[in-house]
Amino acid sequence: MLEAGFCVAFALVAVFAAEAFLSARWRPSYFRSGLILFSKRIASHAVAPSGLPEAVQLEFEMRSTYAPPLLFRTLSPVEIAFREELFEMRLLGYSPLMHGHIEARPSERSVFVRGRLNWSSLVLFVSLALFLHGRGLIEFTVLLLVAFMSLYVIQAYRYRRVGAVVAEAVGARR
Numbered sequence: 798m799l800e801a802g803f804c805v806a807f808a809l810v811a812v813f814a815a816e817a818f819l820s821a822r823w824r825p826s827y828f829r830s831g832l833i834l835f836s837k838r839i840a841s842h843a844v845a846p847s848g849l850p851e852a853v854q855l856e857f858e859m860r861s862t863y864a865p866p867l868l869f870r871t872l873s874p875v876e877i878a879f880r881e882e883l884f885e886m887r888l889l890g891y892s893p894l895m896h897g898h899i900e901a902r903p904s905e906r907s908v909f910v911r912g913r914l915n916w917s918s919l920v921l922f923v924s925l926a927l928f929l930h931g932r933g934l935i936e937f938t939v940l941l942l943v944a945f946m947s948l949y950v951i952q953a954y955r956y957r958r959v960g961a962v963v964a965e966a967v968g969a970r971r
Contacts, residue, residue, distance in 0.1 A: 805928075808920065808924075809921060809924060812916050812917050813917045816917045817883060825872045825873075825876070828872065829872075830913065831896070831914050831915075832913060834894065834912050834949065835895060835910075835953050835956050836910070836911045836912075837909070837910045837956070837957065837960040838908075838909055840906060840907055841906055841907070841964075848901055848908075848967055849871075849876075849877055849899060849966070850962070850967075851871075853869075854966070855867075855869040855877065855962060856869050859955070859958065859959060865881040865882050865890065865891075868882055875900060875901040875902070876898065877898075878896070878897065878898055878899075879896070879897040879959065880893065880896045880897060891948055891951055891952075892918070893918075893948070894912075894914060894915055894918040894945065894948050894952055895912035895913055895915060895949075895952050895956070896915055897910065897911065897912050897956060898910075901967075908963055908964075910963060912952060912953070912956050918945075922941070922945055926938050926941060926942075929941065
């Protein structure tokens with residue numbers, strides 16, 4: 798049993814390290830892939846190929862006194878990646894479940910704001926759920942689910958705000 802726990806702990810550390818590396822390096826493949834937990838479509842009469850706001854503008858608009866800052870990086874003329882700052886301590890500190898991706902699709906006259914599940918969140922949730930369930934601690938598994946849902950609500954709120962800022966910027970360029 799100790800060996801299984803060691804393997805799970807090693808897997809968690811490996812996944813956290815790989816994800817931190819890819820996220821910190823702003824690897825496009827990381828931000829373009831993953832299970833979509835949040836999606837918002839912004840329709841516009843005319844979305845120019847360069848119709849997305851600047852990453853610096855989004856960071857400015859999304860400043861928060863209480864929550865960790867959202868960082869934005871341009872991946873291509875029609876894509877922007879975003880995520881919470883790594884290792885930032887604020888009043889409202891939380892472990893993010895998602896990383897974000899904004900994609901303009903001029904042919905569809907749309908911009909999509911999506912939140913994709915972080916690998917570490919999935920591995921951590923599954924590991925804890927299996928550990929707690931294996932010990933007969935169903936109540937704690939339910940508590941774990943409530944905690945993850947609470948984290949989702951916080952991030953979904955912030956991602957909707959990103960969508961509102963993007964919608965305003967796209968609307969201003971019509």
